[in-house]
Amino acid sequence: MVHESPKFYEVAKRIVEMTEGTVFVGHNAHFDYNFIRKEFREFGYDYQRKKICTAKLSRKLLPGRRSYSLGKLCDELGIKIQNRHRAFGDALATVKLFEILLKVEKNIQDITLRELNTNLDPKIIRKLPKEPGVYYFYDDEGELIYVGKSINIHDRVLSHLSNNGSKRAIEMRNRISDIGYEVTGNELTALLLESDEIKKHLPTYNRAQRRRSAQCGLYMFKDDKGYLRLKIDKTDREDVPLTTFNSQLSAKNHLFTLTEAFNLCQKLCGLFDTHGSCFQYKIKQCKGACIEEESPEEYNKRVLQATEPYRFDKSSFLLVGEGRNQGEKTVVCVENKIYQGFGYINFDLNENLNIDDLKSCVKKYHDNRDVQQIIRAYVKRNKSVKIIDF
Secondary structure, X not given: OXXXXXXXXXXXXXXXXXXXXXXXXXXXXXXXXXXXXXXXXXXXXXXXXXXXXXXXXXXXXXXXXXXXXXXXXXXXXXXXXXXXXXXXXXXXHHHHHHHHHHHHHHHHHHHHHHHXXXXXXXXXXXXXXXXXXXXXXXXXXXXXXXXXXXXXXXXXXXXHHOOOOOHHHHHHHHHOOEEEEEEXXXXXXXXXXXXXXXXXXXXXXXXXXXXXXXXXXXXXEEOOOOOEEEEEEEOOOOOOOOEEEOOHHHHHHHHHHHHHHOOOOOOOOOOOOOOOOOHHHHOOOOOOHHHOOXXXXXXXXXXXXXXXXHOOOOOOEEEEEEOOOOOEEEEEEEEOXXXXXXXXXXXXXXXXXXXXXXXXXXXXXXXXXXXXXXXXHHHHHOOOOEEEEO
16 A cells, blocks of 8 residues: 555655644554654654644543544544544544544533632633743732742643632632733743742742842852861852851851751851860760861761752753743753853754853843752752753
């Protein structure tokens, strides 16, 4: 049947062009999709498209069927298949099945929206994307009252609108008159944008991350004897702090906790002013770094261990992730251990773009304790994240 048909390499470019910006829909979609990806991999091309499986969707939207094979489903739903088990016949049957599933999903959504505790126009909710990003709640006077993020904006907003869990949640829900959103492409950029927007606008119902600035920072430096030292100081100096605090008291309390947990020297941490040994040494909780009894090498190991949660493993790097559409990537930039911001660029990871090309798309955002923690936690959770050192 395919003896005189073109070879795959002859139609590969056309397939890429035809499917650009589209969704791959199929019954047991992964089966056909993986065949196509394998063919492209033979050329060294990473073919990726979003996909929807009508078999999985049928199980969700049409529960209780005897079988979810294409043939049995079509028989039950009255869909006639011409040329069964041939490409065009099965594809056309899948189209008709998909159209039915879309109508069922819309009816389910309409029922769900009518049951929500909200006076919002259902059209506003229907327009929300099921993609990663940031969403904004406004009251009837146009005031921004809440900023949130999710890997599925639509479903997360629905959970807010049906939330009866607390007085505060109900109060916020009843004030929502409009919803805005910004698609970000992936979870990391959603987290970073959410943090920046909360600090910029200070919405009424956002409690976390609302601090705009910090008074004190925890700094680390090496003295002339080779010991790593920790110090609490104001954040108006040029050095970048390991982490920041809202008050001198909270900073000192935290540093006392670190010295106790990792047997650090209070004198070398600026918590005990003396020309001799520190108080902790006298009660045998300091190993003598204050009087050079413990070597810098041994002492510094514990300092690095204590400060590990506050430090990037690398000094300057880019994190490259999925963008808002096919062919687009996000670029998050950290340079000299300072978060620079993020941006979007169209390119293939196999392209030879230099660092300056990638950095040129980055929009400047403020560095702070929260965003550094977000990036560190994300990299630890996602071992496969694309990291480019520079």
